[in-house]
Amino acid sequence: xxxxxxxxxxxxxxxxxxxxxxxxxSDRGSQSFFWYxxxxxxxxxxxMFIYSNxxxxxxxxxxxxxxxxxxxxxxxRDSQPSDSATYLCAVNDRGSTLGRLYFGRGTQLTVWP
Amino acid sequence: xxxxxxxxxxxxxxxxxxxxxxxxxxxxHDYLFxxxxxxxxxxxxxxxxxxxxxxxxxxxxxxxxxxxxxxxSFSTLKIQPSEPRDSAVYFCASSLPVSPSIxxxxxxxxxxxxxx
Numbered sequence: 001x002x003x004x005x006x007x008x009x010x011x012x013x014x015x016x017x018x019x020x021x022x023x024x025x026s027d028r029g030s031q032s033f034f035w036y037x038x039x040x041x042x043x044x045x046x047x048m049f050i051y052s053n054x055x056x057x058x059x060x061x062x063x064x065x066x067x068x069x070x071x072x073x074x075x076x077r078d079s080q081p082s083d084s085a086t087y088l089c090a091v092n093d094r095g096s097t098l099g100r101l102y103f104g105r106g107t108q109l110t111v112w113p
Numbered sequence: 114x115x116x117x118x119x120x121x122x123x124x125x126x127x128x129x130x131x132x133x134x135x136x137x138x139x140x141x142h143d144y145l146f147x148x149x150x151x152x153x154x155x156x157x158x159x160x161x162x163x164x165x166x167x168x169x170x171x172x173x174x175x176x177x178x179x180x181x182x183x184x185x186s187f188s189t190l191k192i193q194p195s196e197p198r199d200s201a202v203y204f205c206a207s208s209l210p211v212s213p214s215i216x217x218x219x220x221x222x223x224x225x226x227x228x229x
Contacts, residue, residue: 031214031215032214032215032216034217034218042222042223043204043220043221043222043223044156044204044220045220046217046218046219049215049217051214051215088156090218092214092215092216094214099144099161099163099208099210099216099218100146100158100161100168100169101216101218103155103156104155105155106155106156
């Protein structure tokens with residue numbers, strides 16, 4: 001069973017600050033990494049994915065990947081109260097079961113005005 | 114595209130009754146996943162299909178659970194008989210490879226099941 005670990009939080013940041021969400025994974029062979037946002041009572045929504053070491057930016061979101069350390073993070077710049085949600089990290093399986101994702105338990109983020 | 118469609122959105126039933134959850138994946142997606150989410154256990158994969166064929170059902174908790182995908186546009190998850198501990202939100206998701214190593218997975222709105 002592949003492990004995906006996240007701090008459960010809650011993580012609380014003031015509006016306008018940078019929120020940093022972290023995730024570690026156990027399978028060194030994992031190739032692609034996903035961040036989902038889940039508002040309370042809603043379904044997970046894909047924010048972005050990353051597969052190369054380094055940073056990937058999409059608007060206020062930056063995903064960072066370090067495969068040597070088996071670590072992926074999500075930075076949210078200029079955090080807004082509307083960013084308050086649970087953020088799920090997911091890692092793909094490999095080989096013939098490549099389509100499967102392993103999810104962490106999620107980090108709850110609260111952005112206060 | 115309408116996204117992944119699930120029905121019903123809410124289901125309240127009594128212990129021992131049969132429950133059937135339905136899912137229509139995004140057109141053209143070749144993977145379909147059934148998940149269950151609870152506060153205690155988080156998001157759990159129950160079973161998934163590739164091109165309508167079940168690939169891994171090791172997450173199905175018991176024989177009371179069964180899933181089918183008779184065609185590319187429809188899947189069902191059945192619980193018979195249902196028990197109170199089955200109460201959870203059940204999500205269906207579908208995906209399509211955007212590259213050989215990347216599958217973007219999209220979730221439906223979920224079915225909130227309550228078994229009394």
